[in-house]
Amino acid sequence: MTHLLLLDIGNTRLKWGIWAGGRAAPEPELLAHGAMPQQSIEQLGKELQAHPRPQAAIGCAVAGVVATARVEAQLASLGLRCDWIHSPPQQCGVRNGYTNPGLLGADRWAALMGARARHRAEPVLVVSVGTAVTIDCLAADGRFLGGVILPGFGLMLKALEMGTAGLNVPEGALREFPNNTSDALMSGGALAISGAARQMHERLSRLEGRVPVVLLTGGAAPKLELALGLPHQTVDHLVFEGLLCIAQQRGLLRPDLALRA
Structure with a gap:
């Protein structure tokens, strides 16, 4: 039995x-x-000690060197060293279309690996909702075409609080016709994100000549599900699935094994 630790520092x-x-x-x-x-x-x-001890670790980090060093210190106390991924020009069947491939966030790259593993012959739109929102387009032949980045729900709310008076209100809910400030803020953010996703969906559909699969992921994905307005699959651990593909490629796992969907 092999145990592998997966890490995603957002x-x-x-x-x-x-x-x-x-x-x-x-x-x-x-x-x-x-x-x-x-x-x-x-x-x-301490949290990891309550579970089976991993033999290896692989991860992605976009939080900077300080947070990464703090994680590495925790792993060292367990006798582990993490194999951090970066974004190369090509990997696991995906070709990196970024102008400078190394500047693509490692978490976005891992999510693309996971999307490709799930849908190898289909175009895929990956909508990841976290602190920031990324909407990435993957062609059926494995080309990462590019994507957009916009603020997540929290950042949108903070921007409005900083630029206006009296918007320090509790978190609201998604409503068809919001009739209070809290719901208006939540619904406005959801519609802004879903509008961007629909536009990228239309562009990818036009380019590929067929409707892409839509994968919704990220910690704040549940806030967008009702507003997205596109048939989609919600994937809880898409970044982890991509990390597993890379781990297999690097010999950390047997290549004939895959994550249970």
Whole structure:
């Protein structure tokens, strides 16, 4: 049995998962997972000790060198060293269409690997909703065509609070016709994000000559589900699925094993 630790250091949270596979596991699976704010990174080692000990670790980090170093210190206390990924010109069947491939966020790159593993012969629109929102277009032949970045729900709200008076209100809900400020803010943010997603969906459909699969992921994905207005699949661990593809390529896992969908 092989245990592999997966790490995703985002702008505000650290996500982790322990994947189990090997000859004794005909259906490999994610055994355990969790998330914590960056302020709590020093709890990672203690949290992982409650689960089977991983033999290796692979991860992506976009939070900067300080947060990454704090995670590495926690891993060192467990005798682990993380294999951090970056965005190369080509990997796991995906060709990186960024002008400078290395500048594409490693989490976006991992999500694209996961999308390709799920839908190898179809165009895919990847909508990831976190601190920031990314909407990325993957062609059926594996080309990453590009994507857009816009503020997530929290950043939109903070921008409005900073630029106006009296908007310090509780979090609202998505409404068809919002009749209070809280719901108006939430619904406005959801419609802004969904509008961008629909435009990118239309562009990808036109280019590919067929309707793309839409994958919705990220910690704030549930806030967008009702407003997206597109048939979609919600994927909880798309970045992890991409990390597993890369782990297989790097020999950390047997290549004939895959994450249970």
